[in-house]
Structure formats: structure tokens, C-alpha cells
Amino acid sequence: MTSRERVLKLFAGEKVDRLPCFSGMGNVTTEGLKKYGYKFAALHSNAKMMSDAAASTYRLFGFECGVVPFDLCVEAEALGCEINVYAHLEDILYPTIKKKLIHNEDEMDIVIPSDIANRGRVPLMKETIGVIKADIGNEVAIGTYVLGPFTLAGQIMELNDLLKLSFKKPDKVSKLLNTLADVIILVAKEYEKAGADYITVREMGATSDVLSPRVFKNLILPHLKKIFAELNVDSVLHICGKTNDIAAFMLESGAKAISVDQKNDIAETRKKIGKDALLFGNYDPYNILVAGTTEKVRETIRKCIDEGVSAVWPGCDIWPTVPPDNIKAMMDEVKNYRR
Amino acid sequence: MVTEEKRQEILGKLKNAVIQYDEDTAKETSKEALEIGVNANDAIFNGLVSGMEEVGRLFEAQEYFVPELLMCADALYAGLDILKPHVKQLDLGVKGSVVIGTVEGDVHDIGKNIVKMMFDVAGFTVYDLGRDVPLDKFVEEQLRTDSDLVCLSAMMTTTMVGMKKVIDNLKAKNPNVKIMIGGAPVSQDIAEKWGADGYAKDANNALKDAINMISSLKKLKEEAEAKKNS
Known part of the structure; x- marks a missing residue:
């Protein structure tokens, strides 16, 4: 069974020979960058470089996917925000939004640009998905991601204001989220056309570390449902931080799989959502994968599998400085460990 | 003289x-407190801060979440803005100045702002560098202000690693400075490994740590007053 078959069969609910080890989020490594002599900050605006770097984690370590992009700013940029890629730095920093779109409550009634599919880096992302698909698409599944509406809202306006308004004026926030859900659907459809096999919706802003499960259910979930109802390819809903109390809602969103991080008690979640639901997670991509020993990595992977994940998958983007021995130990453990 | 009641x-x-x-209500009551002669320090510590302690408890019990916390902080500031000009400088035997900011690459500043609020309450001089702060800026600002404490915040794993550099640089330039790091991805392990003096892992812990710090300051103050009165 190839990695591609394994991942696609898993999504289809069919039998697989073993759990796949992949991700729906960024997983570029400094080893991969070294292989091509690329600088991290340069990847975000070049289809060939982005694709090479994304494919290198599969080429070097057998990590079972190819995922682009590496940053979280594509949708916000298409809406008109300015981003910072930190081109002046040698260190790896992920791009951030430097200029917001909404500056106060009165500006929340935004209109979606009619040419959203051609704005910002959306065309570049389409091109990149095509490039990586042609490169390794026969061997692994090609993934991409979009933000969830609440997380996107937190990028285009002050998070501080958004959070308070979620409490004080939920109707106003809901209206914005509804518009942003449409933006996300439009962008995701372009990615589908470009050949993405699966799309992860990253809604980390709605973690239970920040919002109550009740607000999640009433304010966020309806918009997530709308998005997943429109997606045709396989889909994953990712939320990091505390998620035990919202795991069932996450599944209710209509996503084919849910993804959680190391703060989730997988055994408990598995009990709650039943044995057949697809639950991806949940090793710590920095404290374990980068900073841990190979033995600690193996132990953690075994724990994920024992507790009942459907795929061994990181809690967030993999931090690029991951030691090669650690990622090799992870792949080896997934391939050889049997519960 | 205002009655105890x-x-x-x-x-x-x-x-x-x-x-x-x-x-x-926070505003009106703060004005009323000053009008009828309630001591401003008393009103801050035993009124506003005492309320924030309860908010911390509600947050921990997951009755309150971040939106509520932010609104409570607004109410605290509404009162503090009125009361603070009337506070006589506390003599705590510590200079109490702090440089605080979110590290470069990270635009999340809610946790940082909550910690900052508690420093404000405690009467510290706060040099707030904001968010997405270039790493060298922390070192420059500490040297410029000769602050006792530097607080670094990061919300994302992807930016947390920048903290190590700041800690190394700060310690090299000034071994006596105390460094506190905080944010979701930070752990006790990391704090120790990187040589930070303290850490708070999330908004809740940040608030708790800051409250603990205020509580110990309160104790110091009470001890000083007890000594004066004896």
C-alpha cells in the first residue's frame, strides 16, 4: 500500500495496513531547506520553492504527505491585509499580518472582493498545489489548509475586540463569520480545482483555552458546518489547546476527521466519539519532536496509538529544526509498532 | 474619616x-471612594484586585473564558485610571520596573496585556514594547531603563524559540536581570533549560502568577506597616 492509498483509504473509512503518519499542517524541515539551499522567508512567494520544500519531508523521511503553504496569512492577504514575511531575518519566522482590515466595530460589514480567487497569493497557491501534485502526487496525498472563520476574523481585526464582541454582540460577530465562511469556501474550492486531496480547516482561535464550549457551539459551529457542507474533497477540522469539551461538536461540523493537539486526552475523546470516527493527533511537535530524545519520541508515538488516534499527526506545524533522528524514530515507530 | 461599614x-x-x-460602576465607585475618603491603595488592592482574584478563580473553574477576562480587565482599568493618580508611592524596597513584550513573529498580546495589567496595579513602571518585538529591542530597552525584570511572551511554538536568544543576550549583558517567560507553548522544562527565572504557561497561569506576585507585595507592605505601627 502506498502512502497515498493509505491516507485516502483512511479518509474513505476503508481498511488500512497500518496508521499513516502525516499532517494537514506545515511540516517543512531545515534539513529540507538545506537540501535545496532555500531560505524560509523566500518560500512563501515562489511555487517551485514552496513545493520543493514541502515535498522534501516526504523525500527525506518518508513523511506521508505533501502540504502547502507554510504560513497562515493567505486568506487575510487576499482580503486586503498586508503581511510581513520577515525577509530581513536569517532565523525562521512565520509570516504575520502587519496591517489589519477592520479597525473598529463599525467596519465589520465587509464585502467580499468579487475577484477573491485572483487576489493575493491565492493564484500562487493554486499553482503550487499543481506543482507538488505533479511532483509527488502519485506517491502521497496532497494537502492544503485554510483558516476557520473565527481565526480569520482574529487576523483581519484586533483579536481583543473580536473576543469581547463575541460576548457583547454575538450577532454582529456571527454576521462577519458568515461572510468569512463564504471567503473560505471560495478559496477552498480553488484549491480543490487545483488538485488538493484533502483540506484542513484550522480554527485554533476557537480553542477552549479562549472560548467557552457554549460559545463554540452557538457562535462558531454553524459557520464551520456551512464550510464543510461545501467541501468535496476529504476534510479535517483542526483546533489546538483544550478540546476535550468540544471534540463532539468538532465532529458534528461535518469534517471527515478532527485533529487535536497534545492537550487533548485522546482516550477520553475516543470514548466520546466512538471507535469509527477519524481522530488525528496528537504529539507535541516542539517539546517532543524537536526537544525530546528519540526514546521519548517513540514512547509518545506509542502512547498516541495506544490511546486511539486514527493517524499519527502533529498538534501543530512541525517546527523546522526537528532533528533527523527524531523524525526517523517517529516514522519507524509508526511503521513497526502494533497495538 | 470614612466608617468601616x-x-x-x-x-x-x-x-x-x-x-x-x-x-x-467601577468608574463611579472609584470616584465615590475618593470623594468620601477611602484610601486609593485600599480601594485598588482590596477592591479591584480582590475582584480580579475572584475572576482568576472563575477562569480556572472554566466559568469564565478569555472574553470575560478581557472585559473584567477593562473594568479594573476603568477604576485604576481614576484611583492611581491618588496612590502615594509604595515603598516596597524594590525598584519595580519591568520590560514586557511579545517576541518577534508573534502578534498575540492578550496574555502579555493581562500580565502587564497586574504590574500596573502593583505600581511597577512598565515599559511595554508591544507585540512582534525584534529580539534585540528587549536587550536595548532593559539596558536603557535598567529594569529589574524582563517578561517575554509567545503564543505560538513557532515564535517561542526566539526567546532563548533574548535570554542568552540579556544574561550576557546583565547577569542580575530576572527573566520571566510565558505563553501557551512554554513549559517549566523550557524555562529551566533556557535559563529563565520564571514562567507562566497560559493566560490563567499568567494571571495567577501575577496575582501571587501582587499578594506577596501586599504582604511586604503590610509587614512594613506593622513595623511602622509597632
């Missing part, structure tokens, strides 16, 4: 205004 009433009102995120 009236004082308790005012303190209770301030406390509840913070808990119920009622900015208007």
Missing part, C-alpha cells in the same frame, strides 16, 4: 464591578 461597602462594590465587568 462604608469602606466595606465601597470595596465590595469595586470588587463586584470587576467580577461583573461593569466599567461604569
